[in-house]
Amino acid sequence: MSKKDLISITDYTKDDYLRIMDLAAEFEKNPNQDLLKGKVVASLFFEPSTRTRLSFETAISRLGGRIIGIADPGSSSVTKGETLHDTIRMVSNYADLIVMRHPLEGAARYAAEVASIPVINAGDGANQHPTQTLLDMYSILKTQGRLDNINIFMVGDLKYGRTVHSLLMAMSEFDNQIFNFIAPEELLMPEEYKMHLREKGIKYYEHREFTDIINAADIIYMTRVQKERFSDPIEYEKVKNVYILREKMLRNTKPNVRVLHPLPRVNEIHTDVDKSEKAYYFDQALNGVFTREAIIAHTLNLK
Amino acid sequence: MKDSNKKKLKLKVSAIKDGTVIDHIPASNLFDVINILGLNKIENQITFGTNLESEKLGSKAIIKVSDKFFADDEINKIALIAPHAKLNIINDYVVTEKKIVEIPDSVQGIVKCFNPKCITNNEKIITKFKVIDKSPLALKCCYCEKITDKDHLQII
Numbered sequence: 375m376s377k378k379d380l381i382s383i384t385d386y387t388k389d390d391y392l393r394i395m396d397l398a399a400e401f402e403k404n405p406n407q408d409l410l411k412g413k414v415v416a417s418l419f420f421e422p423s424t425r426t427r428l429s430f431e432t433a434i435s436r437l438g439g440r441i442i443g444i445a446d447p448g449s450s451s452v453t454k455g456e457t458l459h460d461t462i463r464m465v466s467n468y469a470d471l472i473v474m475r476h477p478l479e480g481a482a483r484y485a486a487e488v489a490s491i492p493v494i495n496a497g498d499g500a501n502q503h504p505t506q507t508l509l510d511m512y513s514i515l516k517t518q519g520r521l522d523n524i525n526i527f528m529v530g531d532l533k534y535g536r537t538v539h540s541l542l543m544a545m546s547e548f549d550n551q552i553f554n555f556i557a558p559e560e561l562l563m564p565e566e567y568k569m570h571l572r573e574k575g576i577k578y579y580e581h582r583e584f585t586d587i588i589n590a591a592d593i594i595y596m597t598r599v600q601k602e603r604f605s606d607p608i609e610y611e612k613v614k615n616v617y618i619l620r621e622k623m624l625r626n627t628k629p630n631v632r633v634l635h636p637l638p639r640v641n642e643i644h645t646d647v648d649k650s651e652k653a654y655y656f657d658q659a660l661n662g663v664f665t666r667e668a669i670i671a672h673t674l675n676l677k
Numbered sequence: 678m679k680d681s682n683k684k685k686l687k688l689k690v691s692a693i694k695d696g697t698v699i700d701h702i703p704a705s706n707l708f709d710v711i712n713i714l715g716l717n718k719i720e721n722q723i724t725f726g727t728n729l730e731s732e733k734l735g736s737k738a739i740i741k742v743s744d745k746f747f748a749d750d751e752i753n754k755i756a757l758i759a760p761h762a763k764l765n766i767i768n769d770y771v772v773t774e775k776k777i778v779e780i781p782d783s784v785q786g787i788v789k790c791f792n793p794k795c796i797t798n799n800e801k802i803i804t805k806f807k808v809i810d811k812s813p814l815a816l817k818c819c820y821c822e823k824i825t826d827k828d829h830l831q832i833i
């Protein structure tokens with residue numbers, strides 16, 4: 375049987391998404407299950423990402439698995455010039471599953487080719503971070519009670535933000551979605567994703583700002599607008615306050631609306647939003663543990 | 678092409694008894710074609726002419742390989758850099774078959790991924806692309822998922 379790697383969000387079908395949602399709900403009810411007893415998971419973080427690593431390692435621990443790995447790439451064989459190929463071959467012999475993060479794009483796909491055991495991508499440069507997308511979907515399901523018929527607002531850097539691209543791809547598998555893209559001229563949603571939506575007959579709208587339209591939203595997915603992304607610093611100065619969400623903007627929004635953010639945030643969500651019941655980004659992070667338990671169980675056919 | 682030019686061309690590159698003639702290669706890509714087909718590693722008799730006049734390409738190259746007949750998937754590799762190439766299959770000094778090259782649906786090796794942060798540019802890995810558009814050419818890297826287009830095409 376071929377192994378079930380998770381490298382890009384599109385490696386999963388709609389059925390896989392639904393399966394992960396079911397399992398995540400099950401793990402949320404009962405997070406401690408000894409399904410990984412006697413198994414070893416290699417947690418290979420070739421670039422530091424404390425947040426994602428702790429989330430994965432918590433998931434593995436709650437499943438009763440043991441962890442070997444690299445947490446600090448500075449001290450590992452990586453800096454001694456060992457190739458990714460050789461590291462993965464070696465680890466394949468030790469462990470039952472690899473969870474890896476790597477600064478180079480495509481590293482996870484390559485590792486999955488080299489490894490005899492399944493690989494879960496925990497981020498490969500600016501390319502893919504599929505477990506983030508699945509936890510975003512689980513957050514949408516939990517707060518809206520469904521994955522179809524969602525009016526999704528994506529705000530900020532829609533050009534380089536890999537989380538919004540993957541979320542768009544995954545959510546486009548479900549019926550009757552509406553996408554609203556709110557971004558500055560320099561950071562628009564790339565044409566290939568808009569083309570994908572057109573091919574699927576999904577409605578989308580593009581805006582420069584969102585104060586007037588925000589009341590239609592079910593989900594507001596915020597991302598950071600970084601100064602470095604602008605070729606002209608004056609352009610950044612002009613738009614930098616347009617993409618900041620404040621509590622007062624949420625006052626007339628739908629009661630079910632929830633604000634999501636992949637974290638860490640800088641200033642794109644004002645701290646006055648934190649106390650709103652519509653702020654969901656901290657709960658969203660906790661959903662990551664249940665979703666990752668689900669992904670691991672699915673990958674290793676433990677459920 | 679005028680008749681006088683045809684005669685000149687025949688003089689420049691001599692005929693072969695059996696084998697394959699690859700015509701209409703852009704002159705600037707001759708050596709890439711030689712590399713891709715591995716012609717620098719075989720023992721067959723090979724003659725080539727370059728910087729020949731061509732109405733279509735401006736300046737073209739032609740390769741004649743004796744006693745060599747290419748499989749379609751082998752020869753189609755050159756379609757990326759010589760899309761207008763034409764093949765004449767020669768048996769006993771007579772053209773017995775004519776072929777054109779076709780851009781394949783996937784490409785292994787040959788092309789470099791244009792993304793400097795791609796794993797294939799940082800570790801010894803054979804590149805792999807899915808051809809998502811044949812004209813204008815667009816190749817999607819199977820590793821980093823970025824698209825290398827015609828303007829960024831670089832032969833390894």
Ligand SMILES: [Zn+2]
Nearest residue numbers: 790795818821
């Ligand atoms: Zn690449």
